[in-house]
Amino acid sequence: METYRATSDVVACTLSPDDLKETEKAWHKLFRLSLVSRQEVAGGLRLEVHPGSADALRSLIDIERDCCRWITFELDGPVVTMTSPGDGEAAIREMWA
Secondary structure (H helix, E strand, C coil), X not given: CEEECCCCCCCCCCCCHHHHHXXXXXXXXXXXXXEEEEEEECCXXXXXXXXXXXXXXXXXXXXXXXXXXXXXXXXXXXXXXXXXXXXXXXXXXXXXX
16 A cells, blocks of 8 residues: 655645546546445545556556645555545545545
8 A cells, every 4th residue: 555645734726727627537438437336434534446447547656646736545456445634634525526
């Protein structure tokens, strides 16, 4: 398992509007084709995709790690757990509803 700790307390996304739109499309496609489970956990959310989509998940997490530095990501193959204290918890759940 790889853990990428949050490096900011500011709950904000730094993607441009166009990049955000493209990233959202990629997430929707991954969910539509490969989402196995979505589970709320303390501080955020755990997502699991089909094992064959682990690389696609990793690519999206790499984008999110750069633009949403307020999230701690725990990546384990096709499973990612995303957490943040305070307002970040609700934001995570809303972003990946």
